[in-house]
Amino acid sequence: MPLTRRSLMDAIAERFGSYRVYDDPTDIDALLTAQSETAYTEAGDHAALATKKNHDAxxxxxxxxxxxxxxLADVLYLEGVLTGARNRGLPPExxxxxxxxxxxxxxxxxxxxxxxxxxxxxxxxxSSSN
Structure with a gap:
């Protein structure tokens, strides 16, 4: 499924308080690949921008x-997911x-x-060396 369609479907599901789940490893790999490609595309040329912007510490x-x-916010969210997984007796792995x-x-x-x-x-x- 194209990324734009999946993103729209995910946005709609999220708006209604649910999320899409994937149980096919091929779909999961495609989603992970699409996430990586999107992140790298959106990152652009961070090195050049950072070099220009970050003139001092x-x-x-x-x-x-x-x-x-x-x-930190994401890790705390995942702590909640972990607690829920433990409480529900989800698979040890x-x-x-x-x-x-x-x-x-x-x-x-x-x-x-x-x-x-x-x-x-x-x-x-x-500052102290000046």
Whole structure:
């Protein structure tokens, strides 16, 4: 199914409080591929934009903070999914995968917080050397 049609169908389902589910591995692989292609297409030339915009350490900070906030919100959502999966006795392999994702997500938010702190530290070091 074309991505535009799937996206429209997903948007309609979401508007009515439900989501489409996929049980065919071929459909899942196609969806994952489409998600990746869309993300890379929408990303454009981030390197050139970031090089132009991020003239010092503090200029990096807002973007990193934004990404951390989005990831943290998603990880907390996935914690709820994990709790629901445990409470419903869903397959152990699914629960293990969700645990891995949640743990990794929390680790990523810690790394991003450390990166935000590094922007301020780098700025302080530059200021004190001047």
């Amino acid at each position: 503090l200029a990096v900070q807002p973007g990193v903070l934004d990404v951390r906030g989005c990831i 699914l629960i293990e995968r969700l645990e891995d994702v949640v743990d990794h997500g929390h680790e990523l938010t810690v790394l991003l917080a450390d990166t935000v702190r590094a922007t301020a530290t780098a700025t302080a070091q530059v």
